[in-house]
Amino acid sequence: MSDVTTPKRGRPGYDQAAILEIAVLAFNEYGYDATSMGVLASRLTLSKAAIYHHFSSKEELLQLALDHALGGLEGLLLEPGAATGAAIDRLAHVLRGAVHVLADRLPYVTLLLRVRGNTDVERQALTRRRAFDRAVATLVTAARDEGSLRADIDPAVVTRLLFGMVNSIAEWYRPTGPTDAAHLANDVLAVALNGLRTPA
Amino acid sequence: MSDVTTPKRGRPGYDQAAILEIAVLAFNEYGYDATSMGVLASRLTLSKAAIYHHFSSKEELLQLALDHALGGLEGLLLEPGAATGAAIDRLAHVLRGAVHVLADRLPYVTLLLRVRGNTDVERQALTRRRAFDRAVATLVTAARDEGSLRADIDPAVVTRLLFGMVNSIAEWYRPTGPTDAAHLANDVLAVALNGLRTPA
Known part of the structure; x- marks a missing residue:
């Protein structure tokens, strides 16, 4: 159904799965609607462009x-x-x-x-x-x-x-x-x- | 523990229990924080003063x-x-x-x-x-x-x-x-x- 695998911890940087995991934690904490891509970017200390490299949208x-x-x-x-x-x-x-x-x-x-x-x-x-x-x-x-x-x-x-x-x-x-x-x-x-x- | 009884339905006007029941439905629907006494008053078609006659606060x-x-x-x-x-x-x-x-x-x-x-x-x-x-x-x-x-x-x-x-x-x-x-x-x-x- 999904090719998302559990993110490997302790890796430098973020792959797609690691970004997804952190996004999910933010959605659960603040609510999906209240979590903007800007909020996610600052939580990941990434640029929004870096997130959009992996995902087309929230x-x-x-x-x-x-x-x-x-x-x-x-x-x-x-x-x-x-x-x-x-x-x-x-x-x-x-x-x-x-x-x-x-x-x-x-x-x-x-x-x-x-x-x-x-x-x-x-x-x-x-x-x-x-x-x-x-x-x-x-x-x-x-x-x-x-x-x-x-x-x-x-x-x-x-x-x-x-x-x-x-x-x-x-x-x-x-x-x-x-x-x-x-x-x-x-x-x-x-x-x-x-x-x-x-x-x- | 509480002297609040289930409100009797179909009564004219609102007693304390009936106001409370409608307030609880509103809290569940909109969230407690998002439900102001003004929102409650308009839902009850009562004045805020009429609610404060029964309850000191939200x-x-x-x-x-x-x-x-x-x-x-x-x-x-x-x-x-x-x-x-x-x-x-x-x-x-x-x-x-x-x-x-x-x-x-x-x-x-x-x-x-x-x-x-x-x-x-x-x-x-x-x-x-x-x-x-x-x-x-x-x-x-x-x-x-x-x-x-x-x-x-x-x-x-x-x-x-x-x-x-x-x-x-x-x-x-x-x-x-x-x-x-x-x-x-x-x-x-x-x-x-x-x-x-x-x-x-």
Whole structure:
């Protein structure tokens, strides 16, 4: 979906990915509308021309950033663990993967979660995000229909609750904190699928 | 915690609670900082003096609104179902109650969830919210220690995940929609405590 890779730290100067990462942090801190290319240039101690060498517009920065978040999520659906096997296992694979995408691409996913649809780029991102949510809801329904999930739940509501839980991680997770993404994914699956109660 | 009651609809004129409700809707729509008393007055088609007859300041409106949200949550902890019995049942009581408080006081809780601590009133609200979260985390720990919850979970992380899930409801729940609060609370408990998986 996107050829943006995680920027390598500690390099002299800025490549495209490093500029994008700093732009995303600024968008999250000040808001996209309030972050002008001039603000970005001064934050990068680059000229605006140097930024325009890599990106045609501020909107292109936004688009690439949202692509990076959405591409990570959409890519999960194409993985073998999400495409074959029992629906319950495919659902678990996608939930676990979504926690890792969130942890690995935290500022990008944070930006995605704040998108409200004010521009074409944002509206396209919302459309892709809804398509991803629908794919997960389809997995929840399939897992219910195969008898793996309780029949008394509403798949649409449960999908919203599951992503409400996963997305809320963006509000407090810090990669340098005590909780690593793998443990976090385990706790999410414990809450979401197996339940917190001790098995009877 | 608060003597603000849900405003009665369809009454002629505005009492204190009705003005507060409309103010909270405006705070949520435009942001607290961007909503002046003049904006409120024109939205209410009242004079500013008529608002000041009920409220000393915009900050008092904010404080009463946050009190209404926090009072609902804090009140749960004082209910018999939260105070006595097995920790797992007390936790379930508080989670179910939190969904009802959110549904019944939706704009107030929405406002609370957006508070970032820019003023003394907001900081006091954040302090109370953290104390509530700590009380729930204590219940999660007690439920784990009594053997009701899995031992391999981190109570602090799980508490955050549970409230991430509950709070996310504010983003999509509408009282007029097809999902009523009681069913929603059931789905939350299904996800949170019993797990979605079919009992073995």
